[in-house]
Amino acid sequence: MTTRRVLAWLLVAVCALSACGGIPDEVRVHRVGADQGTGESPVSYRPAGPRQNATPDQVVRGYLDAMLAYPVSSGTAEEFLHPQAEPWDPTAGVVVYRAASVEEARQVAIGRDIGLEVVVRLEEQARLDRTGHYEPSVRTRTVSFVLRRASGQWRIEVAPPGTFVTDDFFADYYRPFDLYFFDPSGSRVVADPVHLPLGDQVATALVTNLVAGPRDQDAGTLRSFVPDAARLRGSVPVAADGLADIVIDGLADVSSDTRDRVSAQLVWTLRQLPEVRTLRIRPPGPVVRAESGDLEPVGGWGVFGPSRAWAGPFALLGGAVVSLADGAPEVLEQRLVQGGDVESFTVAPGAESLAAVTSGGSELVLGPVSGQGRRRVPGSGLLPPVWDASGRVWAVDRADGRTRVRLIGAEDVTLALAGWPRLDPLSFALSRDQARYSLVARAGDRTQVLVGRVLSDAQGRVTGLSVPRPLPSGTPLVTASFTSPRSVSFAGSGHVVVAATSVAGEQQVFTARVDGSSVTGGRSSDGPTLVDVDAQQVVADPVTGRLFVRAGDGTVWQTDGAAAWTRIDVDGVRALAPTG
Structure with missing residues (x-):
């Protein structure tokens, strides 16, 4: 935790003394175990229980404050509940909020007794379900607490299920993790992102x-x-x-x-x-x-898991496909398509086959590197193709005014896109575990990054794609914002990298979690900042974490995510592609 966060935490605790009867006169703060993987040390906080003769609004404030205990515990919060209170399940989920205001209490009937209802208005930012799945939720929410006296003291009779934590608490004490399940065929593990409290x-x-x-x-x-x-x-x-x-x-x-x-x-x-x-x-x-x-x-x-091999990236240099894996160009194919220009391409796992889209996106050409037995598939505005680990080429274009996704292989399949909105796709990416896909697409006057799931059956056959959901940018819990995304690539099953425009108007590279819980990059992050080279395309190496960017002037830049961006000694690159 940064010094600024520690001071802010202490200031909140001190300022709350005058407004909340559940806050102690002194805050006991001490360092606990280091936050693994971040080098930070979370701060322990032990909230006080209800004070004698606390008013109803003070009881509710103290109850909410008790949920900010670290190490995480519901023990103090339960002290604010009435002995005959309705059962409260603290594990039912988590609401993350930015600010809370307590409205004036009003009388309500509780059986033959008279109680008080206290309404709290929250600026909700996100929700976690019972197992920690994150759901962005920016809205104003009202929460009702019903109180009645127990031994002369106000206590909460009816409390909403789950817990409520501030956005600062969430940022300081929750971290992203993955649960690993299998795909429906049982052949590969698939990451399911969740957030859990440290400890x-x-x-x-x-x-x-x-x-x-x-x-x-x-x-x-x-x-x-x-x-x-x-x-x-x-x-x-x-x-x-x-x-x-x-x-x-x-x-x-x-x-x-x-x-x-x-x-x-x-x-x-x-x-x-x-x-x-x-x-x-x-x-x-x-x-x-x-x-x-x-x-x-x-x-x-x-x-x-996915194969550890990754031979990319590859670049289209003139009419040739070259490997940039070692920094210096090495020719894989001297002439990708005879008698035609190429605007995008992909390389199959093992680098033995290629697929290319001709200029204008009207045709997909695929086949062995040797050039023998290549196949031509017509299209309309085809995006850069993607070759998956199962030997299929994903071809995305538009047909009859709607997005079309085809799998080209031993048997060609056009995927069902039931419920999809009308989109104008600009970039398409597939995760290496073939569980998720991502799009950069225009919808009306907005260009967004969208993420969805690949649907498959028990035999491993792809049956469709779920309706894609836009990744949030510029919401209060997201630390970086971007507009006008151009290109997307997976940096692992749970992350995508995006070439987009920062709020300062620079072309930068951003990293986003697929559940929409975080976006980092640009000058707002601690990582390296890309010089403004008019980034047109980004490709991520999911094995080493390296990122590659093709600039508008045909140069290529790379970083490992920690060191500064450096230029690769190559010019005139027209397209980049990973290995499938």
């Missing part, structure tokens, strides 16, 4: 939410091999040597294939925690033996 229970929260399975709305795109009857027993302690001990009931009768995939889900999910090195997954009961063969290393089960 020593992150491993427990991740496993608990993983065992709970995908959300109902994701049932057709995510599959869990954890049986419905399985339950996590207790917490997930992580020993000093990095061993995470996971006790799960309900795995005794599953097949070896299912057990392997359960192990893979747990390994991929917990490898995000740097303190975890190995996993022991076992049934309830004492540990009979702890041999090395019983342990799962966090680096295991790569067979279910």
